[in-house]
Amino acid sequence: MTFSAVIVAAGASLRAGPGQPKPWRELGGRPVLRWSAEALSRSGARRLVVVVTPDRLEAAKDLLSDLPGLVVTDGGVQRSGSVRSGLAAIDGPASEPVLVHDAARPFLSREVIHRVLEALTGADGAIAALPVADTLKRGHGLVEGTVDREGLWRAQTPQAFPRDRLLAAFQAWSGAEPTDEAEVMEAAGARIALVPGDPRLFKLTWPEDFDMAESLARPARDIRMGQGVDAHRWGPGDGVWLCGVRIPHDAALIGHSDADAGLHALTDALLGALGEGDIGQHFPPTEARWKGEPSATFLAHAAARVAARGGRILSVDLTLICERPKISPYREAMRQTVAGILSAPVGRVSIKATTTEGMGFTGRGEGLLAQAAAVVELPSDDFAN
Template structure:
């Protein structure tokens, strides 16, 4: 099912304490807003509109650096007006397409929540993820002792809340009761049927300073580490230089291949693709396609890294081993590490390049070709 998303990121977040608005602050090394954008991209959102203030546009660009598939819209003085601004920005989308309205302050959004909301929308006018209230509730009015309130049939509403775009626009146009608390309430007031989808305790809203410490812990618990491995080999042929791990090395032979035959980059690309279950390099860049004839292999590696980011993941570290009798790799190893670190936007200490020989055995030992192997660790949402 195709869908669009509106992320409300126009609030000042004054209750979160001094400093930047909470949507621009960091949780587990990423801006709060970026978590949700990456989750929507990984789930296949057709369009993502982020509603923010004019002052927030610079912070927005910084927070989402390297990500595509999103655009900004001006925020309103209230949340309801910001949501309507986001819906207006989606005027190019079909009126019956589902739109998921999400608060930027809920960073730990998962694919399961998105899928659950979309599924429930098939038989409802609006859907919200929610959790049943588990704590005992007390009502404490000024000057009176606390009294216990029944928690039966009470739910804690979360976002993203979903409805078809036309439904939301009509419901907001008909709303006359003051500031609504959420989008499902607006559809409900217009006579629409609202359904509840399973919520997630991890999808907490960051409101107070102490919430950020909790989110840091939850972000680690909600992610897993995946390991991928890759291998590539090319034969030697006539030439004057060879490309290895993005570095050109003067040599009396070159590696033969459809692209630039950079075995190091090819092995590493396959390792990343393997870690996220996206096939191999040939699936994305077929050697039968003349478009890739002589192509620089760094674009293959960048593509694999972008796929990781689109899934809400991050590359933790990479380790490449080049297997050859010659050329000597050690004089070029630092340059190779620096190039890989640049392509993958990693600290140098997380990038390893090594070399070994096969003691004159096999095709590499006989000088017939060169091989490379790679291992990568990738962290993704669970």
């Protein structure tokens, strides 16, 4: 269904405490106004009209310039004047549905938008609302009575109406300043549907509301785990690189890079947690430029990939399997080195060593095996596709 939207963002925000007006305060790293504007745009608004105070016109255009169908206009002294100004800025069919929404309700979902629009097919208007669940008391300092909550609803926005019907209702309105558009349409005899709103769609009103909103603005997180295995054979040499630490030894590990099996396994574990392949895809051994490359380069790349996707490394755990050299004298230096490469606390890095009691290729001294696991935290929507 084609629709347009009006976002009311011209209020003075007197109850919200000191600071900028509510639409311009930061929430989850972006202005409150941006949240609902993006939601309506993503849901297909043909025209997105944002009503602000005259001194915020250019700021609003800059903030929302990437959203299609954007119109920014100035509002009135009161809410009804701002809504009228927004309606007047919409072109197109007069009967097109228009959604009126408060900028101070940032957590607007596609589902609520669609429910309100769909309800218009059987009514003259539709509003998102929640049934009153709390016991209601009337009083001024002392309880004077209990209010029957049966049939009572908490009105939210968006509220949807045919644009021409809403304009006509405003022109006929003769009462005091209405609290919402549904009140104006009710006075004109309109049938207005109640559709399920969203408890998260609360209005930012008081200073403490912003603390709760900030907790909701934090993205949901997923915990992902990856594993990595690497093995290299022993060859001539006088030392070996393991976990970024050089250990004197009567042999060396053979490989295209510095053959640091520990860092290779850790790199694969992180890439596995991300679902981004393995070390060979990112650093092909067929390319001469990686010949002799310190394996810290590979692990740092994997850590950077985690950060680029908004994640963080929760822990890495590595087991080195070999008969020689002795790992324990170097374990703490290895942990410190790996933590530095990952830019992570050393407490998130575990390095262990074991033998195979003389069994297998490691037991025969033919090579060294490294096994790693990594746990990372990523935004849950990172895996939506």
